[in-house]
Amino acid sequence: MKKNLVVRSGSLRMGGLERVLIEMLQNLNKELYNISLIIEDDSGNENVFLNQVPKGIDVYFLKPESLIEKTHYHRERKKNIYHKLMYNLLMSKEHSFVISKTQEVLREIEKKYGEIDVFVDYDWGARRYVEKLKAKKKIVWIHNSIPKLLKKESKIVRFGKNLSKYDAVVAICEDMKKEMEEIYPHLKNRIKRAYNPFNFKRIIDLSTDDSCLSEEQKGLLKDNYIIAVSRLDTVQKDYDTLIKGHKIAMENGVSEKLYIVGDGPNRKEIEEIIIKNGLKDRVILIGKTTNPYIWMKNSKLFVHSSKYEGFGLVIVEAAILGKAIISSDCKVGPKEILGNGRYGKIFSVGDYKKLGEELTELLKEKDIREKYEVVAKERSKDFEASKIMKEYDAIINS
Structure with a gap:
């Protein structure tokens, strides 16, 4: 008999977590589960992953786009006391609305499939009210x-109390699991580990698909370049180190340009860092794309400079495409993916001089670069979806 499985997450907008959500939904065994998907934000045209949700999965949106836009309008103007009051009022209204709407949707799912066996909170967004949900x-x-995300001790403690409401807590790598066990020893028996699943065929197929590129971008693709793929966010992604490291490599005689694929709130700030370092024509911001893989495939190597990570999806994706990889040793994920330096080069967070040295070596020494290309591709096999989904099934059914 099939289990009644409900998966809840925040959005279907462009993002790493959303991509992993889709991979999970596409690879869950439909013979084992009746699957329903609850998404908190209906983002209208920004629901870029909606058409990738497999057929047969019912999708329920909670907050209408109009409510989201209204809240956003006041949030952007919070320095004004009126807008601050309106924002706080709307946030309270949204919270109550989401709880009642979720309960309503769960009752609807129960009528269709029977009692809910498993409720998966895939982005922890239901943690403040999950005890009110029936499953x-x-x-x-x-x-x-x-710790990197919440920073304040009081928030970390409060988060642990929320996690106590769940029967199982899943970390996406061993380092994260160990970190959580140290912070929350009372949850040790509930904490499991499951890597993110990756669809190799989709990534490899997209890596040769240039249909989304403009003529100008097709021209850029033919140039010699290295690549970074990430959200343009200076809080988490260390662009200062990335750009300074590339500058050192260029001073050492490296000719390859640096392409940065992605978009985000700090684009202007990053543009200023590029200009400050005199690299306006050597560091190119490609912008947002639904297919970063063609850019990865045609690059000389992949570089990642985050201050912290949840896992480092793009590192595995670069490995699948056989790229030599250089990454910061940020918590948590990259070091584990790269086997503490066995499958790729690692430098300390913020050490742009070391990054410059590693870039120089891999770009000037073809034999060394090719060695890392081989071992990276071999390592990527540990993250193939069919293998990882066995871990998911074990957690859901335990």
Whole structure:
């Protein structure tokens, strides 16, 4: 008999967590589960992953786009006391609305499939009210280093109390699991580990698909370049180190340009860092794309400079495409993916001089670069979806 499985997450907008959500939904065994998907934000045209949700999965949106836009309008103007009051009022209204709407949707799912066996909170967004939801088993997935994300001790403690409401807590790598066990020893028996699943065929197929590129971008693709793929966010992604490291490599005689694929709130700030370092024509911001893989495939190597990570999806994706990889040793994920330096080069967070040295070596020494290309591709096999989904099934059914 099939289990009644409900998966809840925040959005279907462009993002790493959303991509992993889709991979999970596409690879869950439909013979084992009746699957329903609850998404908190209906983002209208920004629901870029909606058409990738497999057929047969019912999708329920909670907050309408109009409510989201209204709250956003006041949030952007919070310095004004009126807008601050309106924002706080709307946030309170949203919270109550989401709880009642979720309960309503769960009742609808129960009518269709019967009692809910498993409720998966895939982005921990239901943690403040999950005890009000009816399901035999409740599981939460954690995608980030909790201390790096929350920082304040009071928030970390409060988060642990929320996690206690779940029957199982899933960390997406061993380092994260160990970190959580140290912070929350009372949850040790509930904490599980499951890597993110990757669809190799999709990534490899997209790596040769240039249909989304403009003529100008097709021209850029033919140039010699290295690549970074990440959100343009200076809080988490260390662009200062990335750009300074590339500058050192260029001073050492490296000719390859640096392409940065992605978009985000700090684009202007990053542009200023590029200009400050005199690299306006050597560091190119490609912008947002639904297909970063063609850019990865045609690059000389992949570089990652985050201050912290949840896992480092793009590192595995670069490995699948056989790229030599250089990454910061940020918590949590990259060091584990790269086997503490066995499958790729690692430098300390913020050490742009070391990054410059590693870039120089890999770009000037073809034999060394090719060695890392081979071992990276071999390592990527540990993250193939069919293998990882066995871990998911074990957690859901335990």
